[in-house]
Amino acid sequence: MAHNQTVSELAARLLTAHGDQVVEMVPTLLQAVAQGQGIDDVSADGRWPVLVTELLREFFHCVAANDVARINAPGSVFEQVGRSAGRAGADADVLAAAIRLATRRTQAQVHRFVFAESEETDAEAVVVLLARIAAVGEEVVPAVLRGHELELADGGALRAQRLGDLLLAGDPAAAELAAELGWPADACVSAIVLAPADAATLDDRSDLPFARHDRTDDVVLMAPVAEAALATVLRPRLVGVRCTVGPAVPLGELPDSLTLVDRLVDRREAKGETSVFVDEELLELASTADAMVIAALRRKYFVELDRLPDDVRTPLVQTLHEWLRHWGHRPATADALGVHPQTVSGRINRLRDLLADELDDAQVRSELLVLLTALAAEGSAA
Secondary structure: OOOHHHHHHHHHHHHHHHHHHHHHHHHHHHHHHHHHHHOOOOOOOOOOOHHHHHHHHHHHHHHOOOHHHOOOOOHHHHHHHHHHHHHOOOOOHHOOOOOHHHHHHHHHHHHHHHHHOOOOOHHHHHEEEEEHHEEEEEEEEHHHHHHEEEEEHHHHHHHHHHHHHHHHHHOOOOHHHHHHOOOOOOEEEEEEEOOOOHHHHHHOOOOOOOOOEEOOEEEEEEEEEOOOHHHHHHHHHHHHEEEEEEEOOOOOHHHHHHHHHHHHHHHHHHHHHEEHHHHHHHHHHOEEEEEEHHHHHHHHHOOOOOHHHHHHHHHHHHHHHHHHHHOOHHHHHHHHHHHOOOHHHHHHHHHHHHOOOOOOOOHHHHHHHHHHHHHHHHHOOO
8 A cells, every 4th residue: 555655746746847848748749649650640630639738637637546437437538538539430450559658658758757856766666666657548549439439429429319310400510420421522412211120120231421411200311322323222231121212413402402302201101111212203203293283294195084984084194104004015015914915905995996096106105194194193193
């Protein structure tokens, strides 16, 4: 006990005599550790010198007081340094190695402090003090790594939500935060709407973090997509997940992707489909964009059809839709409807009569396809 007291007194005396040098050694220590770990620059985060200065002071206090419990206290400066390193994207193994290197260099500096003392110093106490520094430094490692882990768990989620807010606002600052989360510099983004439980499933599958925005009834995840790729490249990650996926757009246009998703969500829910991609439903979206246009097309073409009884009209409309979708190919149309090709021929001939024999006109076919696609989406084609 007396020996420990002697070591603690030596540490306190050295800290009092050389306290100003603790602050002065921070830039040199930072640079030496960075070089030792192959890191080119640590000055990008202006908080690092401040944090490390505070850490060194706390470190020396713990050494002088022989107080290891203080190092592991929740919210300590050691934990803060770990969180800061997590935000900077530091690797945990590199971080642990950097702490140990910093401890060795701190030992060396304390040794220099001892030699700077004019009075004689107990040599054995110096040896024990240097050993204590090493032991305290080793205790710092798990404390810092705990902060690093907390940042990745909590801070990562907070940054994902912050990125979601920025993307929804079309804020240019989203690009910088996306880069911090590991998104490629040229990435586009796709909006995905799904239930909260399914959102947790996707988080577990993702190699890159999603941005996130929670709404009252669902969750919007925003996924990075390689430039020039369609959002359908996300399909393998969405297997078994009920969701609606918007087109991949530049980061500043994310609200447009979400708007198109929301126009398809009700359709997915009604049909019970697992995943729906806007990229595969663009004709439907274009066809339902203007209700007045659809009403005008219906008046233009369906006056005679709408006068027929439902049991006559429905198969005619369904046949016309499939016939147009299959470019007038009778066998393919018959397969889609589950009827004989001759049945298709009979219905098309009837439709030619009802539509004033205009089915060979390309403009008429295009307008009818838009009309029938819109009516099918609204569930009123039959």
